[in-house]
Amino acid sequence: xxxxxxAAGCIELIGTCPSxxxxxxxxxxxxxxxxxxxxxxxxxxxxxxxxVLMAVKPKLLGPPANAxxxxxxxxxxxxx
Amino acid sequence: xxxxxxQFVIESREIADAASDGLLALEHSPRxxxxxxxxxxxxxxxxxxxxxxxxxVMESAMHAAEEVLxxxxxxxxxxxxxxxxxxxxxLDRVSAWLDSIERSGELPRDGGKPPDQLIVQAGELPAxxxxxxxVKTQGAVAARALNAVRLVPATDSLYHGEDxxxxxxxxxGLLALExxxxxxxxxxxxxxxxxxxxxxxxxSAAAAAQLHVHLQGHSGDCEVVAVTTGGVSDxxxxxxxxxxxxxxxxxxLGAGSPQSFSGRVGSAGAVAANxxxxxxxxxPSEQISRAxxxxxxxxxxxxxxxxxxxxxxxxxxxxxxxxxxxxxxPELGAxxxxxxxxxxxxxxxxxxxxxxxxxxxxxxxxxxxxxxxxLADLLKDRHGTLEHLVDELRRSVLRMRVRPLRTVLQRFPRxxxxxxxxxxxxxxxxxxxxxxxxxxxxxxxLFEPLLHLVRNAIDHGVESASERIAxxxxxxxxxxxxxxxxADQVLIEVSDDGAGIDVSRVRAVAVTRxxxxxxxxxxxxxxxxxxxxxxxxxxxxxxxxxxxGRGVGMDAVRRAVEKAGGHVSVASAAGxxxxxxxxxxxxxxxxxxxxxEAGGQMFGLPLEAIIETTRVPQAAISRVGAAPVVxxxxxxxxxxxxxSALGAEPSADDEGATLVVATANGECGAFQVDRIVxxxxxxxxxxxxxxxxxxxxxxxxxxxxxxxLLVLDIAEMLQ
Numbered sequence: 001x002x003x004x005x006x007a008a009g010c011i012e013l014i015g016t017c018p019s020x021x022x023x024x025x026x027x028x029x030x031x032x033x034x035x036x037x038x039x040x041x042x043x044x045x046x047x048x049x050x051x052v053l054m055a056v057k058p059k060l061l062g063p064p065a066n067a068x069x070x071x072x073x074x075x076x077x078x079x080x
Numbered sequence: 081x082x083x084x085x086x087q088f089v090i091e092s093r094e095i096a097d098a099a100s101d102g103l104l105a106l107e108h109s110p111r112x113x114x115x116x117x118x119x120x121x122x123x124x125x126x127x128x129x130x131x132x133x134x135x136x137v138m139e140s141a142m143h144a145a146e147e148v149l150x151x152x153x154x155x156x157x158x159x160x161x162x163x164x165x166x167x168x169x170x171l172d173r174v175s176a177w178l179d180s181i182e183r184s185g186e187l188p189r190d191g192g193k194p195p196d197q198l199i200v201q202a203g204e205l206p207a208x209x210x211x212x213x214x215v216k217t218q219g220a221v222a223a224r225a226l227n228a229v230r231l232v233p234a235t236d237s238l239y240h241g242e243d244x245x246x247x248x249x250x251x252x253g254l255l256a257l258e259x260x261x262x263x264x265x266x267x268x269x270x271x272x273x274x275x276x277x278x279x280x281x282x283x284s285a286a287a288a289a290q291l292h293v294h295l296q297g298h299s300g301d302c303e304v305v306a307v308t309t310g311g312v313s314d315x316x317x318x319x320x321x322x323x324x325x326x327x328x329x330x331x332x333l334g335a336g337s338p339q340s341f342s343g344r345v346g347s348a349g350a351v352a353a354n355x356x357x358x359x360x361x362x363x364p365s366e367q368i369s370r371a372x373x374x375x376x377x378x379x380x381x382x383x384x385x386x387x388x389x390x391x392x393x394x395x396x397x398x399x400x401x402x403x404x405x406x407x408x409x410p411e412l413g414a415x416x417x418x419x420x421x422x423x424x425x426x427x428x429x430x431x432x433x434x435x436x437x438x439x440x441x442x443x444x445x446x447x448x449x450x451x452x453x454x455l456a457d458l459l460k461d462r463h464g465t466l467e468h469l470v471d472e473l474r475r476s477v478l479r480m481r482v483r484p485l486r487t488v489l490q491r492f493p494r495x496x497x498x499x500x501x502x503x504x505x506x507x508x509x510x511x512x513x514x515x516x517x518x519x520x521x522x523x524x525x526l527f528e529p530l531l532h533l534v535r536n537a538i539d540h541g542v543e544s545a546s547e548r549i550a551x552x553x554x555x556x557x558x559x560x561x562x563x564x565x566x567a568d569q570v571l572i573e574v575s576d577d578g579a580g581i582d583v584s585r586v587r588a589v590a591v592t593r594x595x596x597x598x599x600x601x602x603x604x605x606x607x608x609x610x611x612x613x614x615x616x617x618x619x620x621x622x623x624x625x626x627x628x629g630r631g632v633g634m635d636a637v638r639r640a641v642e643k644a645g646g647h648v649s650v651a652s653a654a655g656x657x658x659x660x661x662x663x664x665x666x667x668x669x670x671x672x673x674x675x676x677e678a679g680g681q682m683f684g685l686p687l688e689a690i691i692e693t694t695r696v697p698q699a700a701i702s703r704v705g706a707a708p709v710v711x712x713x714x715x716x717x718x719x720x721x722x723x724s725a726l727g728a729e730p731s732a733d734d735e736g737a738t739l740v741v742a743t744a745n746g747e748c749g750a751f752q753v754d755r756i757v758x759x760x761x762x763x764x765x766x767x768x769x770x771x772x773x774x775x776x777x778x779x780x781x782x783x784x785x786x787x788x789l790l791v792l793d794i795a796e797m798l799q
Binding site for chain 2: 045049
């Protein structure tokens with residue numbers, strides 16, 4: 001499992017998140033729309049996962065471990 | 081340029097033209113496999129040629145086009161309009177490269193570098209809006225980009241296991257990537273994370289071919305477009321001489337009285353534009369001409385003065401080099417063209433015979449020194465032979481200059497496609513008689529007037545599809561360019577089946593623009609009123625559009641056509657369409673003139689404009705106000721004293737006046753001259769360099785005694 005919720009209610013994305021993680025991430029965010037997503041350990045994310053982040057625009061704790069996510073995806077979530 | 085490169089340019093041009101024709105035909109019948117093969121082979125040959133001359137950038141561009149065509153050839157993907165557009169823009173680049181090679185005699189400066197270091201030269205292609213957007217937001221990064229990529233994955237692509245983001249982040253040469261939503265995002269409770277709602281745009285430093293390979297097989301729409309970064313220009317600082325000329329014009333503009341305004345602006349603009357053109361800077365020159373027109377219209381020196389100031393700053397301003405301009409008349413005058421070997425043989429034979437006559441004349445000169453009495457007869461005999469040979473030489477050279485109109489007309493399918501797409505109108509272009517031939521000069525001058533007529537037809541003549549359907553017409557308009565040869569004339573008609581010209585509006589506009597008085601306009605017949613659209617300063621377009629609102633009206637068309645010795649007329653029927661007819665001489669080489677003497681100088685008057693010559697007593701010339709008038713055959717004609725009109729001493733003949741009555745554009749006048757000399761057939765040289773466009777003068781030629789003969793432009797003299 002690369003999506004997990006910490007005791008403090010923070011959603012962590014760890015490693016490379018495959019498409020299946022999108023559904024799990026969406027469920028967590030739906031349950032707690034104010035939750036912060038910590039993607040500092042995230043090394044990659046499938047398009048579906050990124051779509052969830054772009055649609056819900058949660059508070060992000062970064063920067064992510066992957067340069068592509070940091071440079072191209074993070075601005076799309078923050079500014080779009 | 082070495083011969084090898086020269087051959088490459090000639091051949092590539094021909095192949096690129098054929099490929100362009102083929103692509104346009106494919107647009108109508110995308111399933112025509114034979115045509116598709118032909119186009120593919122053309123690109124393949126271009127690629128091969130580029131490889132031989134070691135021009136890797138062109139090679140990879142041609143490869144990219146080949147890739148697109150291969151997909152279609154192997155039936156993996158239907159050939160869409162977007163694909164054709166892509167291939168056409170590759171051909172545009174080829175054409176720009178070939179121009180550059182012809183100009184400089186070597187491969188484009190960036191040609192030898194690997195593609196990923198190349199910045200595509202500015203001003204080649206009109207970029208799609210999304211390209212402009214990403215170039216703008218990415219700023220400095222964009223300067224390194226060679227291509228822009230846009231991927232709009234199919235909405236179900238994620239269900240099929242695709243990962244568009246991964247595909248784009250691993251793009252070769254990736255410089256920047258932007259993600260955006262195609263539609264607003266759904267609320268979290270209804271969001272389907274597997275329904276792809278993204279648009280991914282990227283900038284890459286890799287060649288288009290590589291990008292196509294990388295993106296191959298991805299679902300949805302994918303576009304790769306060459307990036308044109310506005311700031312880069314290959315125009316260096318202007319030559320010092322030209323700078324000096326421009327500075328002088330700038331100074332001239334600022335000085336002088338308000339009365340001389342139009343003269344000052346007109347001449348400063350013309351001189352600066354000619355100076356730029358004379359050193360091959362066609363685009364800045366055009367820019368100056370446009371600014372001159374703006375200045376004249378706005379009655380302010382500001383537009384021209386600003387344009388000149390821009391030129392004087394060391395770096396040529398970006399927009400000068402970058403403005404993508406669809407309709408810009410490209411340098412048409414091909415410097416090389418192929419000639420039938422038989423025609424060359426004829427010339428060789430003639431050269432031989434002329435040498436014989438030349439030797440014979442040398443012999444005659446010796447006889448003359450010896451005072452031989454039979455000299456006159458011999459001279460007359462040799463002169464006869466020489467005359468015959470020169471005549472034959474002239475005819476065969478003329479024959480060599482003849483080109484089919486196809487060379488100009490073939491550019492229109494492409495332009496019409498772009499213009500109608502820009503204006504959201506659907507237009508079918510029909511070209512008839514493109515095999516009609518005319519002298520090279522005529523063929524080359526035709527492009528600009530025709531372009532203007534076509535623009536006008538699409539922009540103002542053709543209605544929108546809904547208006548057409550309401551009027552009971554087919555949704556697609558028909559635009560026809562038909563050419564035919566009739567005796568010594570070439571007739572070209574540009575007609576459309578659009579809304580036609582509203583004559584009452586033409587009358588009203590002509591009055592508001594001050595071209596004609598209210599009471600006068602009502603006396604005009606319908607054709608006469610229609611003819612007002614050719615008057616300088618007339619434009620019926622209520623709005624100025626990018627396509628036709630460039631400050632050049634139909635008067636520019638008439639001017640260009642008449643300059644080449646032709647006529648233009650318009651016919652229109654409300655609701656049915658408009659037809660503009662151009663009639664041009666087959667050749668402009670020979671001009672028949674009457675030479676006259678005025679103020680001690682010789683001038684030529686074109687014979688076609690002369691009605692009669694007569695001599696009247698001085699008393700017959702009366703004065704109406706300040707203007708001298710003569711009554712001939714019950715008609716009052718203005719008398720123009722040629723000597724004083726041209727700034728020489730007026731003639732002092734107390735007994736009578738020799739008059740040459742001439743007509744042009746329906747205006748008639750009598751030119752007073754000192755003496756009528758003779759009739760001459762001559763080859764007119766157009767004015768060159770700084771004198772280009774001097775009003776009142778059509779061209780020059782050398783007389784037998786070495787003097788220069790100025791041939792006057794009757795139409796301009798009578799204005």
